[in-house]
Amino acid sequence: MRRTAALLSSHGGAGGRSIPQALAAVLVCPLSKKPLRYCEASGSLVSDAVGVSFPVVDGIPCLVPKDGRLLDDHQEKSEQDSSTGDSSG
Template identity: 40%
Template sequence: MLRGACSRLASSLRGTRAAPAATAQRRLHASGARPLADKSEGPEGPARAFDPALLEFLVCPLSKKPLRYEASTNELINEELGIAYPIIDGIPNMIPQAARMTRPNKKQEEMEQH
């Protein structure tokens, strides 16, 4: 079972590999050096889309429940907890402090009702 999941993850990631030049530019950028400008890319480089096939492997780090991808906001949504994790440059930022609340919490709801 684990081998099958690993091979599916590997095959889905194979299609998202960057060209060697793009990888080198990211490494230069991460090290603080300025990469040469490429005329075919925008100011931040090519936008990478999130691969929904990864939802098979990703779960909320807080509840360990599956997440839903919302393309309009480019976020992974946890309906149960009412939080949304942003996806930046095709990479989900699943740090709980980076998540935003999608609905008011129970204390806020109780205060609004009274």
């Protein structure tokens, strides 16, 4: 827990909907227990295993299963394309 708190405090300027990459790397889906992927286009955490998107509100991931949204096939593919295609910045 202390390591996670240190990661968050070292990324203090994470405002808005984004979250620190280090935090996104340790979060898992509450349903499948598989890693989540951060989608910058929608500002949400996506579980590719179950096709659910979890919102990030004020930099805080909402990982309660009832807060998740099911992704359409075309929406899921476009989010994957946008997150893998923009690896330069």
